[in-house]
Amino acid sequence: MKKTLNRKLTRCWMAFMAGSLFFLLFLFVSGGGAVVFSVLSIACLVIGVILLLIANRCPHCGNGFRGGSWSKPHAGYCNKCGKLMEYDDTVAERERRRTLRKD
Ligand SMILES: [Zn+2]
Numbered sequence: 135m136k137k138t139l140n141r142k143l144t145r146c147w148m149a150f151m152a153g154s155l156f157f158l159l160f161l162f163v164s165g166g167g168a169v170v171f172s173v174l175s176i177a178c179l180v181i182g183v184i185l186l187l188i189a190n191r192c193p194h195c196g197n198g199f200r201g202g203s204w205s206k207p208h209a210g211y212c213n214k215c216g217k218l219m220e221y222d223d224t225v226a227e228r229e230r231r232r233t234l235r236k237d
Contacts, residue, residue, distance in 0.1 A: 137193035138222040139209055144189045144202045150182030192219055 157175035161168060190199050190209075197214035207224040211217065 136222075136225055138220050138225050139193055139202075140189055141221040141223045143185055144221070145204060147182045147185035147189055148202070148204060150178045150185060154178035154182055192217070194219075 154175050157171045157178060161171040161175060164171060186202075187198065190202055191197070192199060192212040192215060194212060194217045195215040197212055199209065199213060199219070202209050203221075206221075208218055208220040210219065212219055
């Protein structure tokens with residue numbers, strides 16, 4: 135079992151956060167009267183934060199961190215244990231290349 139960060143989950147919380155801002159924008163455009171947009175905005179924000187808290191944990195020691203990346207190979211080094219926090223797709227891609235080289 136490899137210790138990696140979940141890229142899909144990271145992209146998920148980013149998408150929900152963006153969605154929250156998107157609905158907030160709609161709310162302002164509509165003059166603040168549309169309750170449905172404020173509800174959707176808050177719902178997206180809550181889901182986004184929950185997913186962020188699940189996704190942004192050091193895979194080595196479980197320490198929470200800020201940031202995360204849509205496409206970078208890793209999320210930097212852990213503040214607590216100092217290990218590199220790589221994403222699952224980065225590691226999978228490296229494994230794939232290694233297998234290709236062997237052939
Ligand atoms: Zn750590």
